[in-house]
Amino acid sequence: MPDDPSADLTVLIVSYNTRALTLKCLETLYANTRARFRTIVVDNASQDGSAEAIAARFPQVMLIASAKNLGFAAANNLAAARARSDWLLLLNPDTETYPGGVDALLAFSKANPQAGITGGRTYYPDGSLNPYSCSARLTLWSTACRASGLAAAFPRSPLFNPEAYGGWQRDSARRVDIVVGCFLMIRRSLWDQLGGFDLRYFMYGEDYDLCLRAGRLGYRPMLCPEAKIMHLVGASTTLRARRHILVAKSRVSLIHDHWHPALVPLGVALTWLWGALRTAAALSRAVLRRHPSSRESAAQWREIWRARRSWLQPY
Template sequence: MIDAVVVAHGQADVTSRAARSIRSAGVVVQSLTIVDTAGDPALTDLADDATLGATVLPCPDNPGYGAAADAGVDLGQAPLVLVTNADVWVHPGALDELARALEEAPDAACAGPLLLNTDGSPQDSAFAFPGLGQAVSDLLPVPARVRGSRLNGRLWSAGPARDVGYVLGAFMLIRRRAYELVGGFSSVYWMYAEEVDLCRRFWDDGWRVRYVPVAQVTHIRAATTSARDIEMLPQLYRSRARWYRRHSARPMASAAIGLMWLGLGVRARLPGPRREAYAAAQAALNLD
């Protein structure tokens, strides 16, 4: 039995498609909660759709992805909890495969699928925890093959199910007991890095994290945030800096944040529409 929590910020049509794909995925979904962080009347109307069987939980003040997910999780009691973005659709059998992986590994806290682009190509779905390379790879003119490699924490998408540092927060099947033992998502991450933090705490508490590529989910990459990409850049780097401070030794955290500060400073001085956003992101590194 699974409680499903869909965190949505507007986009009622996309959210409805995600919810329907969850309902038709094959596994028994005990409850389906849509957490509305935008106060969108169109999302509220989804609660009236008897074929969907969803509860809509309004959070119009937008507490952030992790806090919104926590609010939805608190409404259920099933032993497994699906936390997902609204910009996904679940392929047949995917939830069954993830649930089976957790059943076969009782010391695993969560499992994530292979995420696909809308054209069927694979997305980065499994990761090692951030090191120095990940701190600056997005800011340097490195080849795409390097940015998508282990040097940047990306783990090969194909192959058998295996342990990984963390899976992408866009779609995570989580064991409720493990979730509750570590305290759920941390509200200090308003957006970005909340799943990295959660999985780090799972590992620190003795749990494993599984990547199950036979389970497949299509993900419209950054469908909610792409329209505000420049606005969200400072939040991205603030969350990254916060993660390093909380989960790395002080020398590593200082080095990683220092490299990000230098890289963002250089990008802020180059011509282009993101100059101000890079400058704001550089300043955001020092907000904690």
Template sequence: MFKHGAKVTQILHLWNNIVTTELSIIIVNYRVYPYLDTCLQAVSTALSTLKAEIIVVDNDTDEAKQTILATSFPLVQWICLNQNIGFARANNLALKKAGGKYVLFLNPDTSIQPNVLKEAIQYLTSNSKVGAIGVQMIDGKGRFLPESKRDQPGLLGAIFKLTGLAALFPHTAFFNSYALGHLDQHQIHTIPVLAGAFMMMPTALAKKIGGFDESFFMYGEDIDLSLRILQQGFENHYLGNLTITHYKGASSKQDPAYLAHFYGSMIIFVEKYHHLYGGLMGVWCLKMGIRFTAWMAYFKKKIQ
């Protein structure tokens, strides 16, 4: 009788956790344990008033370093892998386990302010038409990261970005349309594309659309997910009143093939969304531009 009662209590406890969990935070780590440590510290502070779970997918696990962090953060659920399966696939692996009402895809090389998670959840709860939200991101030196808010990639915007004209005229709607340079970074805006470094949405929606497209190993998958959310009839909102720090590129620097992943993802995206680029000729021109830019990047890296 006692054993039966204990079993019922355990089941009720597990059910209560599932029902009341407000947020599932998914973090994909790849060889950036010091950044992950800082990230988890900030997240733990921000979760002091929230019922949440944290799931870390550790690509190509360093067992010794992972054990240290697991000891420091005993409530974190770990999925330890012996290889790097990529950002999209790793996130989807954790999404299957997520039990929160909302899910946050968060990069390990980020640090969030204590108010960000609570206010982000409140915003989503109050705006049923919103499918996903992102926030203002700054780098380690306090500089605004323009990928915080983006338009869907079009042919002209892509050309201006590849040629450097967007960087020369960062606050114009014409030359820097891709990064929506004309929109105030501190305000709230309805935008097409959010950054995967911080993307929060209802878990049910994320699972309905199948999470990230695993064709993208790394890069481009956040743009694709943003557009598929729009296709479901929802809006993506940029919350410029909430800020996080993103130490951009920490994981990429650990992967010698990151340039191949980056430009390869651009090609995959162009082929998948060819209708955005004016037909076969536009797609061909853009793919040639991407390959030329990739070649220049490889050459620059070799001579450094």
């Protein structure tokens, strides 16, 4: 259906060299959503013809073709500034909506105004559950579990994998600390009150920071199990080492921004330990297995470890 300037929902999409994926995202969005909505796409200086293809296939979309890569946070802030609806939906370009998914999330958001921010369930292309549509906040315990490998060893344990709400299948409505920005709905008035994303977070962590700041205002983000999408995860960050570096830097930034100052050095030290143990494990596997994939992993972790001075500093 065509975009409606009087709609109460605006969908914000930020694309970066994801031409085919973004087109599929828009195709499923329009095919599977009955609510009236507008769409704003910010293309972050893609080199794959994304902006031209979007303009040709979806003329009803408000397209902002940036001359430079603004990053996820700044691009969403730019798009949100153009929205006039009561509700905003942040949607990644590497997602495909399922029938009624956006409608369910909009209805749920309106029925639970105390949430402020809402999200839904995400699935991998093979139909299996992707648990990373929401998260619990970083704590000293969760950071220690991640650093020591306990979270990876016991992924279904709520004790040892608390950030992922280990064991919960996202099949019930529930308060959560964090709604991940791949599929995040927020009332525009709250977005404006929070000032949108903190622009220090170029990529990763901006959604965590947004939700934690909303929590300080008394809102309690929630997950709606009936709202479902498919998410490829990380399609616009193809270099694995680069992604780990960005995630680690965002975690250190969140520790600095949201932890008690006395705990910050411990959190940073545990992040250092995470990098050290992962690098040592990758190098050991490369020596013992002598397999090309093990050598590739070792090379990636060497790169991550060499960049530790960068990711151990906050934004």
